[in-house]
Amino acid sequence: xxxxxxxxxxxxxxxxxxxxxxxxxxxxxxxxxxxxxxxxxxxxxxxxxxxxxxxxxxxxxxxxxxxxxxxxxxxxxxxxxxxxxxxxxxxxxxxxxxxxxxxxxxxxxxxxxxxxxxxxxxxxxxxxxxxxxxxxxxxxxxxxxxxxxxxxxxxxxxxxxxxxxxxxxxxxxxxxxxxxxxxxxxxxxxxxxxxxxxxxxxxxxxxxxxxxxxxxxxxxxxxxxxxxxxxxxxxxxxxxxxxxxxxxxxxxxxxxxxxxxxxxxxxxxx
Amino acid sequence: xxxxxxxxxxxxxxxxxxxxxxxxxxxxxxxxxxxxxxxxxxxxxxxxxxxxxxxxxxxxxxxxxxxxxxxxxxxxxxxxxxxxxxxxxxxxxxxxxxxxxxxxxxxxxxxxxxxxxxxxxxxxxxxxxxxxxxxxxxxxxxxxxxxxxxxxxxxxxxxxxxxxxxxxxxxxxxxxxxxxxxxxxxxxxxxxxxxxxxxxxxxxxxxxxxxxxxxxxxxxxxxxxxxxxxxxxxxxxxxxxxxxxxxxxxxxxxxxxxxxxxxxxxxxxx
Numbered sequence: 411x412x413x414x415x416x417x418x419x420x421x422x423x424x425x426x427x428x429x430x431x432x433x434x435x436x437x438x439x440x441x442x443x444x445x446x447x448x449x450x451x452x453x454x455x456x457x458x459x460x461x462x463x464x465x466x467x468x469x470x471x472x473x474x475x476x477x478x479x480x481x482x483x484x485x486x487x488x489x490x491x492x493x494x495x496x497x498x499x500x501x502x503x504x505x506x507x508x509x510x511x512x513x514x515x516x517x518x519x520x521x522x523x524x525x526x527x528x529x530x531x532x533x534x535x536x537x538x539x540x541x542x543x544x545x546x547x548x549x550x551x552x553x554x555x556x557x558x559x560x561x562x563x564x565x566x567x568x569x570x571x572x573x574x575x576x577x578x579x580x581x582x583x584x585x586x587x588x589x590x591x592x593x594x595x596x597x598x599x600x601x602x603x604x605x606x607x608x609x610x611x612x613x614x615x616x617x618x619x620x621x622x623x624x625x626x627x628x629x630x631x632x633x634x635x636x637x638x639x640x641x642x643x644x645x646x647x648x649x650x651x652x653x654x655x656x657x658x659x660x661x662x663x664x665x666x667x668x669x670x671x672x673x674x675x676x677x678x679x680x
Numbered sequence: 681x682x683x684x685x686x687x688x689x690x691x692x693x694x695x696x697x698x699x700x701x702x703x704x705x706x707x708x709x710x711x712x713x714x715x716x717x718x719x720x721x722x723x724x725x726x727x728x729x730x731x732x733x734x735x736x737x738x739x740x741x742x743x744x745x746x747x748x749x750x751x752x753x754x755x756x757x758x759x760x761x762x763x764x765x766x767x768x769x770x771x772x773x774x775x776x777x778x779x780x781x782x783x784x785x786x787x788x789x790x791x792x793x794x795x796x797x798x799x800x801x802x803x804x805x806x807x808x809x810x811x812x813x814x815x816x817x818x819x820x821x822x823x824x825x826x827x828x829x830x831x832x833x834x835x836x837x838x839x840x841x842x843x844x845x846x847x848x849x850x851x852x853x854x855x856x857x858x859x860x861x862x863x864x865x866x867x868x869x870x871x872x873x874x875x876x877x878x879x880x881x882x883x884x885x886x887x888x889x890x891x892x893x894x895x896x897x898x899x900x901x902x903x904x905x906x907x908x909x910x911x912x913x914x915x916x917x918x919x920x921x922x923x924x925x926x927x928x929x930x931x932x933x934x935x936x937x938x939x940x941x942x943x944x945x946x947x948x949x950x
């Protein structure tokens with residue numbers, strides 16, 4: 411495989427993350443923004459909650475002693491809550507206190523010097539689950555021949571607030587997708603249709619609105635994430651980085667092409 | 681970084697590859713198709729030709745002795761010719777015989793047991809450059825305040841034919857983007873506008889055609905690549921693979937969740 415040539419951004423989450431490879435989805439946008447700087451790795455697992463993700467994390471994130479062989483994770487986004495917030499007895503439900511414990515555990519996997527996965531170069535960002543529009547979600551499920559599910563706007567809100575609390579406690583920035591989308595929708599449930607594809611997932615394909623043109627739930631999250639990076643981790647903002655291999659016009663005009671073609675650090679050194 | 685959990689697809693090429701992270705671009709489509717199976721790594725370098733890519737390859741592809749620590753490259757696509765085919769004295773021009781030598785060298789980096797980069801698990805696919813519509817490309821350049829460039833349909837055709845010859849000689853399948861797009865355009869230069877965004881790059885955003893609806897140059901290449909995989913390397917067709925971590929309903933319904941959450945091989949074992 412690729413030698414240790416580009417560092418990476420890892421997006422950890424549930425289906426909302428997994429579907430980020432859709433056109434205009436979060437992974438697609440980040441991969442485009444970080445092209446030739448960092449690679450973007452999607453670790454989204456549809457239907458998973460914070461309980462099930464912990465053993466998965468322990469298998470995909472390299473232990474400290476193995477990290478030297480592998481691209482560095484420069485940014486890890488953790489975006490859970492959508493499934494944890496299912497209302498009991500839904501089997502995906504995780505109680506609120508277990509949810510916050512699990513989130514803290516995920517954060518400390520990389521941030522705690524005592525963790526076998528300690529990765530001091532990894533910057534963490536938490537993302538809150540989006541507001542659920544249960545009427546639209548149940549229409550979707552029933553339309554697919556399924557049963558309505560126990561999900562609610564209130565429950566998604568409680569889990570979003572809990573993510574913010576974990577962010578405060580662990581000293582990690584939070585992108586508040588819940589509030590961003592709720593406010594964009596004018597705090598009107600029916601207007602959430604503009605930002606959600608099915609009542610649960612942020613839309614990427616755009617909802618054509620007579621007054622606002624194309625609106626996208628993903629746009630709210632992408633803009634929030636870039637803002638969080640800019641404010642908290644400006645060194646890894648895409649615009650702060652350079653291409654690992656030089657732009658072709660530098661190669662073309664160089665008197666010493668083989669030297670110009672030597673890989674560089676994406677971080678511009680002064 | 682990620683431990684050795686998902687193998688990868690590496691897309692090597694020039695700007696036509698680099699821009700594949702656009703919505704509906706080739707990388708985006710492959711990342712979506714291979715989600716939770718293989719990761720997609722874009723190694724597209726705008727403006728590069730086969731001469732400049734060789735030292736780059738030697739820096740980003742792991743040497744044989746280091747490959748065990750890293751995700752396996754299951755598929756490597758090599759898509760060059762667009763810049764090599766520039767007409768002299770354009771500085772990106774690479775003579776046709778040097779172009780074929782370079783392409784063979786890239787193929788043999790991974791296929792030859794004598795190469796330091798020998799990677800027996802890596803399947804290679806070559807892709808021909810798309811047809812150039814020089815009128816449209818020069819409109820684009822001049823529209824951006826630049827000068828017209830020496831590129832032509834005929835030259836792109838000669839380089840596309842050369843890629844097919846290399847494929848035959850090296851025993852590697854070829855996706856003939858040139859012929860696919862030329863035939864889709866009814867062999868009419870002006871109709872190439874439907875498949876190219878600017879006369880040089882395959883379009884991803886779609887060209888709304890009164891008679892055909894949305895047409896995409898990328899679609900032709902994507903369909904050709906999936907067909908080549910299906911015919912030559914069926915084991916790595918996205919539909920032949922399983923998720924590395926189980927679908928959530930298997931986890932949910934399992935009597936032994938921790939066992940169900942152990943990573944699996946993407947290749948389904950009988």
